[in-house]
Amino acid sequence: MNMLLMRLRGLVRKEILQILRDPSSIAIAFILPTVLLLLFGYGVSLDARHVGLGLVVDEPSAAATSFAAEFRRSPYFTPHDFASEPAAERAMNDGDIDGFIWLQRDFARQVTAGQSPAIALFVNGIDANNARLIENYVDQSWAAWVTHQAAQAGIANPTPIDIEPRIWFNPAVSSRDYLIPGLIAVIMTLTGALLTALVIAREWERGTMEALMVTTVSMHEILISKIIPYFLLGMGGMVVSVLIAVFLFGVPLLGSLVILSLASSLFMLASLGMGLLISTVAKNQFVAGQIAIITTFLPAFILSGFIFDISSMPAPIQLLTHIVAARYFVAILQTLFLAGTVWSVIVPNLFALLIMAVMFLGLARLTARKSLD
Amino acid sequence: MPAAAKMPPPNDNPQKALVLNRVTRRFRVAKRIVPALEGVSAATSPGLVTGLIGPDGAGKTTLMRLIAGLLALDEGNISVFGTDVSAAPLKVQGMISYMPQRFGLYEDLTVQENLDLYADLQGVPAADRPAHYAELLHMTGMKPFTSRLAGRLSGGMKQKLGLACTLIRPPRLLLLDEPTVGVDPISRRELWQIVDHLVRGAGMSVLLSTAYLDEAERCDEVLLLHEGQLIGAGKPTDFTRAMTGRSFLARADGTPKRMLQTVLAATSGVTDALIQGEAVRLVLDASTGPETIRPPGIMGLKLSPTSPRFEDRFIDLLRAKTAAQTPAAQPTQPATIQAPHDAAIEVAHLTKRFGVFTAVDDISFTVKRGNIFGLLGANGAGKSTTFRMLCGLLPATSGRLRVDGFDLRTAAATARGRLGYMAQKFSLYGDLSVLQNLRFFAAAYGLRGTRRVERINWALNEFELNDYANATSRDLPLGFKQRMALACALMHEPDVLFLDEPTSGVDPLARREFWRRINALADQGVTVLVTTHFMDEAEYCDRLVIMAQGRILATGTSEELKTASRTTALPSPTMEDAFVSLITADSAKRTGQTA
Numbered sequence: 001m002n003m004l005l006m007r008l009r010g011l012v013r014k015e016i017l018q019i020l021r022d023p024s025s026i027a028i029a030f031i032l033p034t035v036l037l038l039l040f041g042y043g044v045s046l047d048a049r050h051v052g053l054g055l056v057v058d059e060p061s062a063a064a065t066s067f068a069a070e071f072r073r074s075p076y077f078t079p080h081d082f083a084s085e086p087a088a089e090r091a092m093n094d095g096d097i098d099g100f101i102w103l104q105r106d107f108a109r110q111v112t113a114g115q116s117p118a119i120a121l122f123v124n125g126i127d128a129n130n131a132r133l134i135e136n137y138v139d140q141s142w143a144a145w146v147t148h149q150a151a152q153a154g155i156a157n158p159t160p161i162d163i164e165p166r167i168w169f170n171p172a173v174s175s176r177d178y179l180i181p182g183l184i185a186v187i188m189t190l191t192g193a194l195l196t197a198l199v200i201a202r203e204w205e206r207g208t209m210e211a212l213m214v215t216t217v218s219m220h221e222i223l224i225s226k227i228i229p230y231f232l233l234g235m236g237g238m239v240v241s242v243l244i245a246v247f248l249f250g251v252p253l254l255g256s257l258v259i260l261s262l263a264s265s266l267f268m269l270a271s272l273g274m275g276l277l278i279s280t281v282a283k284n285q286f287v288a289g290q291i292a293i294i295t296t297f298l299p300a301f302i303l304s305g306f307i308f309d310i311s312s313m314p315a316p317i318q319l320l321t322h323i324v325a326a327r328y329f330v331a332i333l334q335t336l337f338l339a340g341t342v343w344s345v346i347v348p349n350l351f352a353l354l355i356m357a358v359m360f361l362g363l364a365r366l367t368a369r370k371s372l373d
Numbered sequence: 374m375p376a377a378a379k380m381p382p383p384n385d386n387p388q389k390a391l392v393l394n395r396v397t398r399r400f401r402v403a404k405r406i407v408p409a410l411e412g413v414s415a416a417t418s419p420g421l422v423t424g425l426i427g428p429d430g431a432g433k434t435t436l437m438r439l440i441a442g443l444l445a446l447d448e449g450n451i452s453v454f455g456t457d458v459s460a461a462p463l464k465v466q467g468m469i470s471y472m473p474q475r476f477g478l479y480e481d482l483t484v485q486e487n488l489d490l491y492a493d494l495q496g497v498p499a500a501d502r503p504a505h506y507a508e509l510l511h512m513t514g515m516k517p518f519t520s521r522l523a524g525r526l527s528g529g530m531k532q533k534l535g536l537a538c539t540l541i542r543p544p545r546l547l548l549l550d551e552p553t554v555g556v557d558p559i560s561r562r563e564l565w566q567i568v569d570h571l572v573r574g575a576g577m578s579v580l581l582s583t584a585y586l587d588e589a590e591r592c593d594e595v596l597l598l599h600e601g602q603l604i605g606a607g608k609p610t611d612f613t614r615a616m617t618g619r620s621f622l623a624r625a626d627g628t629p630k631r632m633l634q635t636v637l638a639a640t641s642g643v644t645d646a647l648i649q650g651e652a653v654r655l656v657l658d659a660s661t662g663p664e665t666i667r668p669p670g671i672m673g674l675k676l677s678p679t680s681p682r683f684e685d686r687f688i689d690l691l692r693a694k695t696a697a698q699t700p701a702a703q704p705t706q707p708a709t710i711q712a713p714h715d716a717a718i719e720v721a722h723l724t725k726r727f728g729v730f731t732a733v734d735d736i737s738f739t740v741k742r743g744n745i746f747g748l749l750g751a752n753g754a755g756k757s758t759t760f761r762m763l764c765g766l767l768p769a770t771s772g773r774l775r776v777d778g779f780d781l782r783t784a785a786a787t788a789r790g791r792l793g794y795m796a797q798k799f800s801l802y803g804d805l806s807v808l809q810n811l812r813f814f815a816a817a818y819g820l821r822g823t824r825r826v827e828r829i830n831w832a833l834n835e836f837e838l839n840d841y842a843n844a845t846s847r848d849l850p851l852g853f854k855q856r857m858a859l860a861c862a863l864m865h866e867p868d869v870l871f872l873d874e875p876t877s878g879v880d881p882l883a884r885r886e887f888w889r890r891i892n893a894l895a896d897q898g899v900t901v902l903v904t905t906h907f908m909d910e911a912e913y914c915d916r917l918v919i920m921a922q923g924r925i926l927a928t929g930t931s932e933e934l935k936t937a938s939r940t941t942a943l944p945s946p947t948m949e950d951a952f953v954s955l956i957t958a959d960s961a962k963r964t965g966q967t968a
Contacts, residue, residue, distance in 0.1 A: 003496040010493020014479060014486070021481040021522075211477020211538075214441045215494040216467050370462070372443045 007217050011225030018199075019229060028194050029230075029237040033187045037244050040183050041176065051134055053077045054088040054100025061108030063149075070145045071101075076137050092124055099123035099134050111149065180251045181333035182306030184241045185267070185326045189300040191237050192271025193278060193292045195230040200279035201288035210372065219370045227272055227361075234268045245337070255336030259346055263332045266353040270325040271296070273360025280367040300326035325356040390419040390546050390578035391440065395449035398435055402848070409435040410601045412449070417580065417594065419454075419545075422572050424592030424609075425582035426687075429878030430851055431598040433582040434474065437550045440580070441471045453546055470544035474551050476535025480524030484515055487523055487538055495542035509537040512567055528752050529560025536567060547571070549581040553588065557751030557921075558908065558949045559956055565591055584878060586684040587909070587949075597687065599880065604690050609683055616681035616689065619644075621663055622652040625674045631892045636668045638889065645688045647885060649912050650932045656685045684881060691882050716775075717742040717869055717900035718763065723772035725758050725923075732758040734923040735772070740902060740916075742868075745895050747917035748904040749952065755923035756904040757797070760873050763902065765789050777868050777900075790818075793867035797874045799858040803847030807838050807857055810846055811864070818865035832860035836890075852883030859890065870894065872903040876910065888913050908948040919955055926955045 019025045053071060057064045071079045080097055082088035088100040102120040110117035121138050123131045203209040212222060242260070245251045253260075274296055282288035302308060303317070304326035310318055321327050328349040335345045396413040399406050410432040417423040425433050438444045440451055442462030451458045453465045478487055488509070492502055510516040513533040518526065523534060532552055539547065549568075553561045565588075571577045572593075581592070589595050590609050597605035597612075605612065623646075625633050634653045637646040642661030647654050655676065657663065663676045718740040725733040733755045740746040748756045761767035762774060765785035774781040779788035801810050811832050815825045833839045836856045841849060846857060855875065862870065872891070876884045891913070895901055903914065911917050911931045918925045919934065927934055931948060938946045938954040946954070 006493050006496055010490045013493075014482060014490045017486060018479065018481045206480065207473050207475035208477050208479055210438075210443065210473040211471070212494070213443055214466055214469070214471040214473075215491070216463055216496070217494055218463075370443075371445065372438055373445055 015229040029233040033237045033241045036187045050078045052097035054097045056102045058105045063108045063111040180245045181337040182330045185329040186300045189326045190297040193275040193296040196272045196275030197278040197288040197292045201285045204283040254340040256341045267329040269357040276364035299324045304330045328352040389416045391417045392452045397448035413603045419578045420576045421593035422579045424595040427598035428880030432601040469546045470539035471548040472539045478523040485519040491538040491541045529556045547579045555752040589683040612686040613681045616685045619657045620681040621655040621676040623655045640668045719775040721773040724770045726770045736925045743898045744915040745901045747914035750920035754920040792869040793862035794871045795862040808842040814861040836860045869900045911948045
């Protein structure tokens with residue numbers, strides 16, 4: 001057998017046995033993405049859902065009940081009834097509800113009189129983003145109800161209040177569908193980099209790297225033997241993530257699976273390359289883990305455009321995002337999942353991913369020397 | 374010295390296994406350049422075992438890594454069988470095998486899988502493997518364990534598996550970096566048998582580094598390293614021959630051995646004086662005759678000649694090199710404080726279990742006040758666990774423990790205030806200066822005001838640390854770190870001192886220096902409990918126990934233990950012989966019980 005192939009076979013087989021025996025790499029490849037996806041998928045949402053909203057009705061009436069029912073039906077609110085305004089205010093101060101609506105004494109009379117009734121909305125403004133959302137939801141519900149009432153009464157839309165036109169709201173699109181694909185990219189950045197960085201740091205820690213280096217194995221072979229098994233493992237994690245996205249979170253996957261596999265492969269190679277690069281600096285697992293989180297996960301989270309819009313960042317930061325491989329992958333994933341195979345988006349980003357993969361693997365090869373210096 | 378002068382001029386002679394030519398390597402530590410090796414030139418012959426001998430920090434591992442092509446040379450060159458390492462590292466790596474200090478094993482892989490991996494890496498043809506594996510497994514006695522995970526092997530078995538893996542493709546030059554450190558004496562002996570077999574049978578050349586001076590005598594030739602410099606090279610017999618007529622055993626009726634040693638060490642003309650059994654081993658200057666030794670105040674001194682050891686020559690060379698006489702000139706005249714001879718440490722039926730694993734199994738011993746008591750055993754014998762229980766750091770599963778009269782179960786904090794503890798790795802703050810460390814430990818022991826100033830000054834003077842007071846402790850030589858650690862442990866004048874492997878890796882001069890201080894402390898009535906895996910350090914102890922697998926195999930003085938293992942084949946056994954015979958007898962007894 002060819003010597004090179006024999007050495008590679010030995011190294012890859014060793015790596016696979018280690019993966020099977022030591023659960024930590026399996027945990028990184030499968031458990032970590034699953035936990036992060038569940039955590040972020042359920043925890044991070046830009047939508048307001050089941051918001052605790054207080055209702056204070058001074059004088060029960062048909063109109064008031066009908067208006068309150070609007071909120072009881074809504075998936076966005078969990079209404080709580082309060083007997084008086086001070087009681088609702090106390091509940092808001094205690095954090096039991098995020099806001100409340102006060103239908104004052106002459107509400108029903110004003111509605112029947114065809115006047116524009118005054119309703120009071122109190123919102124807890126500590127979480128400004130949430131407050132803005134509640135305000136808009138209430139505006140929407142109010143507008144819908146008034147229109148409905150007017151139609152029943154045969155009156156033209158009185159437009160009782162001013163609807164802010166600059167916030168477009170569409171209850172059919174949930175932010176989760178948009179976040180999950182980006183999240184996959186962020187998680188895969190961490191997984192890929194951690195896998196290689198940690199396993200090589202482990203070899204340094206246990207002194208086995210020293211023993212490997214004295215054999216006639218070349219540095220190429222050591223690196224390739226790390227990339228092959230962990231590429232497969234990382235792609236396994238990717239498959240699990242996509243399955244969770246589609247079947248658990250119900251995110252549509254409209255684009256081509258072939259392109260998805262191609263983009264994921266390129267991205268996984270870039271991530272593994274980053275991990276290899278980290279391992280040339282970090283010779284123990286703790287440091288390797290820390291560096292991996294700081295240099296891959298955080299930039300991917302903040303600078304990939306997954307949550308924070310890149311075009312609204314200051315110019316120097318925008319420039320910085322170009323070396324974050326996750327940026328291109330986020331764009332590809334969001335397109336493939338939500339819009340389909342849009343070539344004008346896919347092609348330039350695939351190309352960028354290719355450059356990233358070559359760059360990181362190349363840098364890792366250049367910096368990894370068969371030496372303890 | 375003659376042995377060094379006999380060395381051939383270094384060249385790239387292919388007749389030589391290894392040629393070192395002005396080998397120099399420096400490391401950058403923080404902002405300073407620290408030399409690891411300075412102009413080392415030597416050559417070794419093929420088909421021999423060459424010992425690379427020196428204490429920690431002498432540059433042994435650096436030299437091994439340079440030869441293996443893992444580090445780049447700053448100056449000079451190295452050639453292996455005529456091939457320059459810097460020019461063709463892969464070619465050299467094809468000729469050598471190297472076992473690093475931690476054996477380079479994959480602990481998640483079984484014995485067989487480790488062998489397969491290294492066979493693949495070294496390109497051993499599949500057809501040759503079965504025969505070769507059989508031979509290696511037979512030689513190392515690993516046959517019954519092929520499916521066991523390497524991580525589950527004992528230290529001695531790991532060492533043998535590591536060796537088997539490096540031998541999977543028989544190299545021309547075998548590099549073994551401290552293969553015997555921390556493994557039990559029996560495994561050490563087995564390793565030496567394998568090495569001898571390889572050299573005699575297969576004509577392999579071996580370079581083996583060790584900090585154990587007694588191993589030098591098993592090598593065909595030795596290179597003696599100290600602080601990055603070659604201070605001697607040649608046959609071990611040349612080294613000992615140079616000492617002919619200079620080694621003696623000294624006895625004086627009516628003078629305790631420790632006092633005799635202290636006085637003799639301070640006598641002019643004495644190169645080395647250390648306790649061996651009931652006598653003091655004395656090494657004299659080349660120009661001093663035994664009749665001229667007249668130490669003051671010692672009556673009836675008797676000197677009897679004894680055969681020189683390798684260590685005698687090493688000390689001789691070090692003294693010449695450093696010109697540092699033991700600064701015992703100001704006679705630390707043993708204070709004759711009559712310590713009450715009650716028990717300072719009482720251990721009865723002490724047991725510690727971690728889950729199903731019994732780390733310490735029903736041990737009992739008593740240490741008298743003012744005695745030096747040794748716990749001897751290989752790594753994993755249960756010494757450190759016993760220690761941690763005695764310090765109140767680890768609760769005992771069962772049994773009784775009293776230190777200085779206080780039960781550690783009920784009054785651990787009080788007992789801890791009476792004891793000083795020097796941990797194995799000298800747990801000091803490396804970023805702080807010597808003075809800052811002393812201040813911190815003084816404060817940690819609750820010393821205040823003038824007492825604190827007094828104790829810190831005492832530490833600086835007593836341990837000769839004044840010149841280093843503002844030096845960063847990380848950068849101190851190992852011997853000074855050890856002194857500082859001892860100073861910190863003694864800050865609150867404890868009655869009981871615990872020393873966990875205090876001399877591990879320290880050079881022989883610093884070891885002697887250290888033991889001189891410990892002896893003085895014991896004479897002042899401090900009770901000292903020490904763990905060690907250096908068999909010869911047992912000689913310093915008044916009494917000792919030998920531990921293996923959590924149990925005590927024997928208790929007694931070093932003399933008693935050695936006498937017990939005396940046979941006609943071995944009329945004057947060493948401490949190591951005694952240890953080995955005890956272990957062998959014990960395992961024979963246990964297998965007899967289970968059979």
